[in-house]
Amino acid sequence: SDPGLVERARKAKAALGDRLFVLGHHYQRDEVIQFADVTGDSFKLARQAAARPEAEFIVFCGVHFMAESADILTSGDQKVILPDLAAGCSMADMATFDQVEECWEALEDAGLAEQVIPVTYMNSSADIKAFCGRNGGAVCTSSNARRALDWAFERGGKVLFLPDQHLGRNTAVLEMGMSLDDCVVWNPHRPNGGLTPEELERARMILWRGHCSVHGRFTAESVDDVRSRVPGVNVLVHPECRHEVVLKADHVGSTEHIIKTLESAPAGSSWAVGTELNLVKRLAQTFPDKEISFLDRTVCYCSTMNRIDLPHLVWALESLVIGEVVNQITVDEDTTHWAKVALDRMLALP
Ligand code: 13P
Ligand code: SF4
Helix, strand or coil: CCHHHHHHHHHHHHHHHHHEEEEEECCCCHHHHCCCCEEECHHHHHHHHCCCCCCCEEEEECCHHHHHHHHHHCCCCCEEECCCCCCCCCCHHHCCHHHHHHHHHHHHHCCCHHHEEEEEECCCCHHHHHHHHHCCCEEECCCCHHHHHHHHHCCCCEEEEECCHHHHHHHHHHHCCCCHHHEEEECCCCHHHHCCHHHHHHCCEEEECCCCCCHHHCCHHHHHHHHHHCCCCEEEECCCCCHHHHHHCCEECCHHHHHHHHHCCCCCCEEEEECCHHHHHHHHHHCCCCEEEECCCCCCCCCCHHHCCHHHHHHHHHHHHCCCCCCECCCCHHHHHHHHHHHHHHHCCC
16 A cells, blocks of 8 residues: 555554544455454444543444444444445445335234344444334344344244345354245335235245345355365355355354454365455465465455545544544434444343
């Protein structure tokens, strides 16, 4: 990265001292992650956001829903800053509040809402988290989806899982022993989700029709291909991948789980990793004694994560130095209250 910008970022960070806390998601660029005080997956970062109550500014190097969660979990005086407001998440955008309300009304009309617990993946907007809080549900991340679903099924016979159908299906079928027939997919673009009343009645998991465009690119062929190219390779994928990919893989786990697995893997072992490319490249550099490659032959970064680059970070930091707060992310009071209810239920999971 540009040495001039690196120096400017360093200077601005030093000038802000303890007033500043920089969080960085594992999918961020190297040029940005080098300035993070803490790195983590979305679960760890949600916990860390509240860990520095004395910091006036939390600069979140990640995507919009993560910065919103940080604002919800921190005290009112702390300001959360997203260096580029265009860093959204296509998966989070696949479930809008109006669509989810419409689905809930249909479940009410069918007399089912009472037995449905809504659970949303962290990768969703604050108003979807608040919806879950208001309706007896919770948030989960990829590292605690199983525990969150156990919690939900202790409280109701069905779960509405938002917005990632793959995480929901993979967790229900591969970790909880449900069958594919227990899962249905609610399509927000079709009347009644594209489902018959019988299908809804029978389902245990109502999966929202959302997915991650990055993890969704890995296919069963990517797995076959790498196995034929690299004998003895271990295939390790994120649960946002499609069900058939996870079925073919050797290991599945959240971003933190992927890192831990590679950390403890024996020297000389080969790994093909199905997750975001910035992270896979960094892991390959960090563990040169293991052969770590990307599961697919085509390059696939998360384009919105990548919007946070060094020029945007420097701009945000230097603005703070001169007393100008740019790109602050704020969630209104009512949404904060109910989203926090849903987030706290997750944070309280055993
Ligand atoms: P985790 O950080 O929970 O593994 O989620 C992956 C992801 O896609 C973040 O956007
Ligand atoms: Fe969203 Fe996927 Fe990017 Fe994560 S990797 S921010 S889920 S598009």
